[in-house]
Amino acid sequence: MTQSVFAPWNDPGAKPLIQFKNVTKRFGEFVAIDDLTIDIFEQEFYALLGPSGCGKTTLMRMLAGFETPTEGTILLDGQNIAPVPPNKRAVNMMFQSYALFPHLSIWDNIAFGLKREGLAKDVIGDRVQEMLRLTRLEKFARRKPHQISGGQRQRVALARSLAKAPKLLLLDEPLGALDKKLRQETQFELMDIQEKTGTTFVIVTHDQEEAMTVASRVAVMDHGKIIQVATPADIYEQPNSVYVADFIGDVNIIEGKAEPQGGKVSIAWAEGQPNVTGTPSSEITKGQTVHFAIRPEKVTISATKPEDATNAIQGKILDIAYLGNVSTYHVELPNGVVIKSQTANNRRLSRRSFTWEDDVWLSWTDTAGILLER
Amino acid sequence: MRRFSWFNATSLTFGFAFLYLPMIILVIYSFNASKLVTVWAGFSTKWYGELFQNEAFLDAVWVTLKVAIISSTLATVLGTMAALVLLRSGRFFGRTLFSGMIYAPLVMPEVITGLSLLLLFIGIGLDRGVLTIVLAHTTFAMCYVSVVVSSRLTTFDQSLEEAALDLGCSPFQAFYLVTLPIIAPAVISGWLLAFTLSLDDLVIASFTAGPSATTLPMKIWSSVRLGVSPEINALSTLMIGVVTLGVICASLISKRSAMKRDQDERTAERAEAA
Numbered sequence: 001m002t003q004s005v006f007a008p009w010n011d012p013g014a015k016p017l018i019q020f021k022n023v024t025k026r027f028g029e030f031v032a033i034d035d036l037t038i039d040i041f042e043q044e045f046y047a048l049l050g051p052s053g054c055g056k057t058t059l060m061r062m063l064a065g066f067e068t069p070t071e072g073t074i075l076l077d078g079q080n081i082a083p084v085p086p087n088k089r090a091v092n093m094m095f096q097s098y099a100l101f102p103h104l105s106i107w108d109n110i111a112f113g114l115k116r117e118g119l120a121k122d123v124i125g126d127r128v129q130e131m132l133r134l135t136r137l138e139k140f141a142r143r144k145p146h147q148i149s150g151g152q153r154q155r156v157a158l159a160r161s162l163a164k165a166p167k168l169l170l171l172d173e174p175l176g177a178l179d180k181k182l183r184q185e186t187q188f189e190l191m192d193i194q195e196k197t198g199t200t201f202v203i204v205t206h207d208q209e210e211a212m213t214v215a216s217r218v219a220v221m222d223h224g225k226i227i228q229v230a231t232p233a234d235i236y237e238q239p240n241s242v243y244v245a246d247f248i249g250d251v252n253i254i255e256g257k258a259e260p261q262g263g264k265v266s267i268a269w270a271e272g273q274p275n276v277t278g279t280p281s282s283e284i285t286k287g288q289t290v291h292f293a294i295r296p297e298k299v300t301i302s303a304t305k306p307e308d309a310t311n312a313i314q315g316k317i318l319d320i321a322y323l324g325n326v327s328t329y330h331v332e333l334p335n336g337v338v339i340k341s342q343t344a345n346n347r348r349l350s351r352r353s354f355t356w357e358d359d360v361w362l363s364w365t366d367t368a369g370i371l372l373e374r
Numbered sequence: 375m376r377r378f379s380w381f382n383a384t385s386l387t388f389g390f391a392f393l394y395l396p397m398i399i400l401v402i403y404s405f406n407a408s409k410l411v412t413v414w415a416g417f418s419t420k421w422y423g424e425l426f427q428n429e430a431f432l433d434a435v436w437v438t439l440k441v442a443i444i445s446s447t448l449a450t451v452l453g454t455m456a457a458l459v460l461l462r463s464g465r466f467f468g469r470t471l472f473s474g475m476i477y478a479p480l481v482m483p484e485v486i487t488g489l490s491l492l493l494l495f496i497g498i499g500l501d502r503g504v505l506t507i508v509l510a511h512t513t514f515a516m517c518y519v520s521v522v523v524s525s526r527l528t529t530f531d532q533s534l535e536e537a538a539l540d541l542g543c544s545p546f547q548a549f550y551l552v553t554l555p556i557i558a559p560a561v562i563s564g565w566l567l568a569f570t571l572s573l574d575d576l577v578i579a580s581f582t583a584g585p586s587a588t589t590l591p592m593k594i595w596s597s598v599r600l601g602v603s604p605e606i607n608a609l610s611t612l613m614i615g616v617v618t619l620g621v622i623c624a625s626l627i628s629k630r631s632a633m634k635r636d637q638d639e640r641t642a643e644r645a646e647a648a
Contacts, residue, residue: 066536086539099537103555112551113541147638164541 006216007231008041015078017042017168017200018063023072025058025224032058033069034224045194045201047215049208049247055224056204060170063202064093077167087116092166096173098157100145106156107132107141113164131159134193151182158190162197171203175210187213208248212236220244236295238281241374245293250328252299252339254292258284264366267292270335277310277366284371294369296342301329301354302361309363315339317358329354331362397614404607411602421608428605434593438573441504441589445511446568452512453519453568454561458549460520461527479517487514488581495582502584510582511575515568522567526560 008014016039025033032055040046048056061067062074065086073080081089092113100109110131114124132138135155140148145156154174161169174190175183191214194201205211211218212232219229220243228240239245242253254276256269265284266275269292278292305312318338319330322345329341339362354360404422408415425431460473479487491510492502500506534556538548554561576591583592594606 064536064540066539086536087542087544091540093537093540095533095537097531097533099531099533101534101537101552101556112538116542116547144638146635160537160541 006043008044009039009217014041016040017044017077018202019073019075020059021073021075023062023069023074025055025062025067026070031224033062035072036224036226038219038226038229040200040202042200043198045191045203045214045216047211047218048202048204048221049211049218050206050221051247052206054221056221057172058224059221060093060172060202060204063168064091064170065089090167091170092161092164092168093170093172094157094161094174096176098145098153098177100153100156100160102145104144105141106137106143106145106148109145109156110160110163112160117164127163131163134162134196135159150177151186154178154186158193162193162199165197166199168200168202171201173205174203175205175207183210184213190214212248220247222247238370239293239372242291242293242372245370245372250296250340250342252294252296254294254337256290256292258288258290258371259286260284265290265371267371270333270337273313273333273335274311276369278369278371279367280371282373284373288373291372291374292369293372294364296328296340297326297344298364298368299339299341300363301331301341301343302363303353303358305361306363310366312361312363313339314359314361317354317356317360320354320356329360331360400607401611401614404604404611406604406607409604411604411607421604422612425605425608425612430588431590431593431605431609434588434590437504437507437587438590441507441511441579441587442569442572445508445572446515446565448508448512449515449519449568450561450565453516453564454523454557456516456520457524457527461524476517476520479514480521484514484575484577488578491578492581502582503586506582506584507579507587507589510578511568511572514578515571518567518571519561519564522564523557523560526557530557 018038018040020036020038023033023036024031034055036055036059048059050056058067062069063076063081065081065084068082074082076089076091101112104112107128110128111124114127119127128141129138132141135158137152137155137159140152140156145153148156154177158174171190175186178186187210190201194214201214203211203214212235215232217229218232218235220227220235222243228235228244230238235244235248239248245251246253254267254269256267256276258280259266259268259275260280261277263279264277265280266277267290268275276292284290300306300309305314313333315331315333317329318332321328321330324345326342326344329343331339331341333339341362403411403414405417405419406414407418407420456476460469460476463469488510491506491513495502495506495509530553534552535548538552539545543551574591575589576595579589579592580595583589588596590609594609597603597606
């Protein structure tokens with residue numbers, strides 16, 4: 001049985017829910033968003049990922065209506081939303097600080113938005129009850145925000161922003177204040193709730209693991225520009241630039257001069273070292289500077305030179321980072337370059353085959369890495 | 375337990391004596407039967423009785439309360455608005471000048487404030503009376519209110535207001551449904567401060583009052599100039615009593631709310647652990 005994959009971005013006929021068209025936002029001299037064009041589709045879980053100050057929060061605040069673009073247009077359902085004030089938008093936001101109203105009970109916090117719509121009392125009551133059930137907060141309805149724990153506050157904030165059944169929910173670093181374990185649990189809870197309600201979620205985060213876990217597509221941003229938008233797997237396996245490869249996960253970057261050789265590219269990268277061979281995804285001209293990016297877990301480490309490997313380099317183990325489930329070996333090549341190799345620890349530590357100062361061979365196939373032009 | 379130290383005991387005694395001896399003497403003499411303030415002639419409460427018969431004093435009390443309530447309310451509204459505008463409107467041209475101008479009257483000598491108000495009232499031909507005292511008191515109390523409220527607003531999480539807008543409030547609704555309830559304690563203490571300042575004020579009131587309106591401090595001041603009467607002692611004792619009661623109530627209320635918050639936080643921690 002073939003399962004249909006949720007990928008409206010590949011369907012040319014699909015109509016995006018949100019469209020940014022050449023949006024620029026300046027604060028005085030500072031350019032926060034630089035001529036940015038993106039589409040976000042209905043029911044997507046869209047993650048904006050980037051270092052602090054990359055413009056991701058500004059992008060979100062423009063969607064919420066707290067900032068207006070300096071140039072360009074933002075369309076929601078085909079409508080330009082620039083002139084619509086925040087209180088008239090079918091968009092709700094979950095704030096990083098949660099912004100729960102301290103003087104109101106949990107119940108009143110969730111009912112706050114519904115009351116502004118002037119709905120009947122029993123309709124509001126039912127809806128609040130539904131939200132409390134969804135976020136498992138029934139027991140705390142009468143409490144005030146300072147009488148509940150951090151994780152519960154986070155759920156109240158989510159329930160409050162979902163209560164009005166917005167077309168689009170914005171989440172600004174929603175899990176930043178939670179500890180690691182609770183954060184992982186909550187990530188799955190978020191995905192679950194997103195699936196149940198069918199709401200489009202846009203999440204802002206600087207935590208790449210979080211973005212990879214929850215999102216259907218990840219947009220990597222830097223200096224007000226989108227560098228790449230793709231599914232988590234593509235972002236990791238097919239980064240379009242050194243920046244993205246380096247930002248998401250761990251990576252070895254080898255820079256050198258390209259030499260196309262019948263479908264493959266040989267990279268001359270260091271005096272006295274064998275050339276590295278990779279498979280190009282685009283046209284590479286001879287002599288062009290390229291970056292070969294390979295993830296540490298795709299580099300095999302062995303005591304003797306493997307027979308069949310396309311690429312094999314010898315080095316000495318400089319450092320071992322033991323992380324429990326995996327170990328990362330830092331291997332220094334004769335010319336001083338350090339390559340990382342990661343191996344799953346499927347044997348007990350006492351039976352580990354390598355130790356510091358061991359001479360080892362690093363090898364990988366010609367398709368394990370990726371060739372990047374920038 | 376700490377050992378008894380003669381030095382500490384002496385400095386404590388002197389310190390408190392310095393602070394409270396004058397007031398204790400005043401309270402004791404208010405129960406003096408003699409008309410001469412400095413001669414003790416036995417215990418009596420007759421001056422309290424006479425005080426409540428004295429129309430002039432009661433009038434002054436009434437004027438003072440009226441002025442204090444109206445002016446502190448006006449000052450609270452204006453001061454809160456000023457604080458909001460200065461903290462919220464971002465950077466506009468001359469903002470530093472504006473905020474400086476709000477706080478300047480705090481350090482302005484009262485005599486000058488009073489005189490300038492007097493000149494203004496004469497200039498525009500406003501008859502001096504309750505109205506002019508109210509205006510004068512509003513003017514100077516407003517600065518105090520705006521200082522109190524803006525210090526609260528600087529720690530106010532702006533995203534609360536944004537959340538209210540996001541959930542469908544108009545800016546005005548966001549203010550009275552979210553901002554105002556949260557900053558209410560600061561607004562109330564601003565009002566209380568304005569109220570006390572107005573009750574207390576002698577200098578500005580003397581400049582701006584007319585023959586038709588005399589406040590209590592003015593009345594006390596003018597009668598003392600004719601000689602301290604035991605009635606004044608009685609009146610002052612009553613004022614000390616009222617102020618003491620107020621301070622005790624306020625500290626009890628804040629202590630109880632702090633205890634409640636502590637308890638709530640412990641409940642929350644238990645809930646988290648469970």
